[in-house]
Amino acid sequence: MKTPLFLYNSYSRTKEAFKPLDKKNVRMYVCGPTVYDRAHIGNARPVLVFDILFRLLRYLYKEHNVTYVRNITDIDDKINAKAIKRGVNIEKVTEATIELFHKDMDFLGALRPNHEPRATEYVSEMIDMISKLISLSFAYPTEDGHVFFEVATFSDYGRLSNKNLSELKEGVRIENENAKKNPLDFVLWKPSNLEEPGWESPWGRGRPGWHIECSAMAKDILGDQFDIHGGGIDLIFPHHENEIAQSTCSNNMKKFANFWLHNGFLKIEGEKMSKSLNNFLTVYDLIKRDFSGPAIRFNMLATHYRQPLDWKFERLVEAEKTLIKWNNKFEPKNQTVLPMQILNALLDDLNTPQSIYEMHQLFNNEKFDDLSNACRFFGFSSKDIKDGISIPPDISEKIDKLVEKRNNARLAKNFSLADEIREDLLRAGIIIKDSGQETTWESGQKLEIKKLKKL
Numbered sequence: 086m087k088t089p090l091f092l093y094n095s096y097s098r099t100k101e102a103f104k105p106l107d108k109k110n111v112r113m114y115v116c117g118p119t120v121y122d123r124a125h126i127g128n129a130r131p132v133l134v135f136d137i138l139f140r141l142l143r144y145l146y147k148e149h150n151v152t153y154v155r156n157i158t159d160i161d162d163k164i165n166a167k168a169i170k171r172g173v174n175i176e177k178v179t180e181a182t183i184e185l186f187h188k189d190m191d192f193l194g195a196l197r198p199n200h201e202p203r204a205t206e207y208v209s210e211m212i213d214m215i216s217k218l219i220s221l222s223f224a225y226p227t228e229d230g231h232v233f234f235e236v237a238t239f240s241d242y243g244r245l246s247n248k249n250l251s252e253l254k255e256g257v258r259i260e261n262e263n264a265k266k267n268p269l270d271f272v273l274w275k276p277s278n279l280e281e282p283g284w285e286s287p288w289g290r291g292r293p294g295w296h297i298e299c300s301a302m303a304k305d306i307l308g309d310q311f312d313i314h315g316g317g318i319d320l321i322f323p324h325h326e327n328e329i330a331q332s333t334c335s336n337n338m339k340k341f342a343n344f345w346l347h348n349g350f351l352k353i354e355g356e357k358m359s360k361s362l363n364n365f366l367t368v369y370d371l372i373k374r375d376f377s378g379p380a381i382r383f384n385m386l387a388t389h390y391r392q393p394l395d396w397k398f399e400r401l402v403e404a405e406k407t408l409i410k411w412n413n414k415f416e417p418k419n420q421t422v423l424p425m426q427i428l429n430a431l432l433d434d435l436n437t438p439q440s441i442y443e444m445h446q447l448f449n450n451e452k453f454d455d456l457s458n459a460c461r462f463f464g465f466s467s468k469d470i471k472d473g474i475s476i477p478p479d480i481s482e483k484i485d486k487l488v489e490k491r492n493n494a495r496l497a498k499n500f501s502l503a504d505e506i507r508e509d510l511l512r513a514g515i516i517i518k519d520s521g522q523e524t525t526w527e528s529g530q531k532l533e534i535k536k537l538k539k540l
Contacts, residue, residue, distance in 0.1 A: 090145065090432050092313075093391060095321065095345040096245055100434055103344065105312050111142050111151045112311035114303045114342070116320055117201070119158040120182035121167045123367045124189050126385075126396060127317075127351045127358060133382055134348045134390040134435070135315050136195040140462060141431050144423065155198040156302050157183060159205050160292055165281055175282055179203075189368040192378045194464035202302045204293070208284045210301040211293045214335050215273045215286075223334040227264040230276035230289040236269040239330045245345060246322040253322070271327050273297050296327035303341075304332065314342035318349055348390045355395055366396070375516045375527060379465045380405040386437040386463070408465055411444070414453045415466060423462055424455040437463075480537050484515055487540060488526055491517070513537045 090103040105111040115135045118128055135155075142151045159179040168175045187197075215232055218224035223239065226232045236242050236250070243253055254268055272294040277283030283290040293301075303311065309332075316325065325345065332341040353364040371381055383404040388394040423431075424447065430439035440459070447456040460466045491506040507517050510526070513536035518525050 088429065088432050090141070091434055092344055092346060093434050094343075095347050098247065101344070103312075105146070106310065106343065108146055109150045111146050112154075112307040113139065113142065113152070113313040113315065114154045114156075114299070114307055114311060115198075115314075116299060116316035116324070117155040117157050118182075118186055119161050119163065120179045120186060121161060121163040122182065123369055124186050125358065125365060125367045126371070126381075129190070129193060129368050129381075130351055130385060130390075130394065131315065131317050131348050132190055132195050133193060133385045135346075137386065137431070137435060137437060137463070138313070138315070138346070139196060139198070141435070144421075144462070152200070152307065153198040154200040154202065154303065154306050156299060157201055157203045158295065158298060159183075159203050160208075160282060160298065161295065169280060185369070189372070192372060193368065193381055194378050200306050202306060204298040204302070205282075207298070207301050207305060208293060210305050211297050212274075212284075212286050214297060214301050214304070214331070215293075217335045218273065218331060221334065223331075224273055225266070226274075226288050229264060230274075230291055231264055231272060232274040232288055233265055233270040234273055234327065234331055235266060236271070236330065237267055239334055241333075242269075242330055243326065245326050245329055248322070271296060271323060273331070296324055297331060299324075300328050300332040300335070300341075303328075304336065309336040309338050310340055311342055313344045313346060315346040316348075318347040321347060346390075349388075349393045351394045351396060353396050354398070371401075373511065373516060374518075376401055377405060377408070379408050382464050383408060383441070387441055389438055390435055407445075408460075411448055411456060411460060412466065414448065415457045415460070416454050422458060424452075424459055427455075427459045427462075483537065483540065484510065484526055488517065488524055492524055509540055510537075513540065 091100050092103050093100045113135070115131060118124060124132075132155075135153075139151070139153045142153075157179075159175075164175055164178055168178045171178065191197075215224060218234065219226065219232065222235075224232055224234045243249055246253070250269060273296075274286060274288055274291050274293055276289055276291040282292055284292060303314070314325070314328075329341050333339065352358065353366055356362055356364060358364055358366060368381070380401055381404075384396070384401045385394065387400065387404070424443070426443045426446075427440050430436040430443060433439070440463070444456055444459050444463075447453075447459065457466065487506055487510060491503045494500070494503040494506065510517060513533045515537070516527050518527070
């Protein structure tokens with residue numbers, strides 16, 4: 086490789102030339118979803134960022150030489166709470182949520198990782214790692230069934246987040262304070278009551294802490310040390326800081342991952358996304374609003390991954406128009422060579438905004454072969470991109486009548502009938518949009534006339 090790949094390493098806080106430990110076994114681990122609810126677009130950002138890195142690594146080192154692991158956290162108190170609230174077992178919550186996660190990420194064109202381990206499948210490995218940390222005096226059990234990692238035993242603690250122990254103490258959430266030697270000590274194992282999932286261990290029936298899950302799964306699949314560990318910037322502390330501590334101490338290694346990559350925060354129209362502000366946006370919300378997967382990808386990647394991303398719908402609409410324009414010029418050839426200007430942008434710390442700029446230049450200069458190759462690499466080439474769909478007049482009239490029937494049901498407070506009509510239309514490819522007292526509809530990407538005729 087003539088020009089090396091440069092990546093910003095959060096650990097060293099510098100941009101470094103990437104050199105894999107073994108170019109025939111390039112390994113990457115990314116923290117995946119906690120499966121208690123549908124993925125919001127903040128969850129989707131690291132999926133799409135590291136999807137581009139995965140594609141680039143496969144391009145540079147060949148597909149069979151790259152291993153990408155993205156875990157699934159299916160042991161978590163939020164999952165327990167959701168299962169209790171619904172009156173179902175935990176597996177029912179996790180299985181349904183995993184299926185929805187896959188559907189949403191597939192819609193966005195994200196490649197599936199090589200491995201997608203679930204925490205529940207690696208509890209024995211976690212117990213082994215915890216036992217080893219205790220035997221090496223890096224962790225200690227308590228009388229009430231907890232096991233804590235003793236932060237003071239690890240001299241490099243705080244190096245990733247670039248903070249000393251006194252600074253970290255100020256922001257840490259104190260849990261089980263009376264049982265700890267130090268407020269920063271974090272839980273490796275905790276006891277479970279009868280309503281909570283639990284496994285037998287040397288410290289009694291319980292379940293692992295969140296941080297130990299990733300360490301055990303990464304070690305088992307990728308080894309004691311690997312090339313890249315990624316995730317959102319919110320994971321730097323405490324999650325990734327704790328992963329480094331427990332992994333390096335249990336494996337007797339100076340390093341856990343050689344590179345740490347983190348994507349920036351995401352806002353909605355300039356504001357922090359939250360349910361209280363009524364701007365909480367899931368991937369499925371965008372699907373229901375008839376935006377295409379490639380356009381969502383485009384909008385997400387138009388901002389550099391390390392920068393904060395301000396999600397604006399007007400930009401999403403523009404992305405849709407741009408991709409329709411580009412797709413109309415795609416060549417039928419299926420070449421795999423990336424244009425040099427696109428590749429150079431990606432080699433500079435995944436500079437996707439520069440890559441998109443270069444794609445605009447390729448279009449303007451009518452280099453449609455190169456544009457096609459670049460768009461295929463980025464996942465911008467798709468038949469699912471929104472375009473005009475002709476609806477027969479009789480079907481259009483039928484939809485109008487169903488919308489009117491739904492509005493009457495809403496006025497009569499028959500919300501179950503109103504929801505049923507909305508879902509029937511959605512399954513047939515019709516998007517209902519309510520704005521105050523006004524209701525409009527439009528065709529989605531996959532209009533099914535046969536289904537509409539049966540309604």
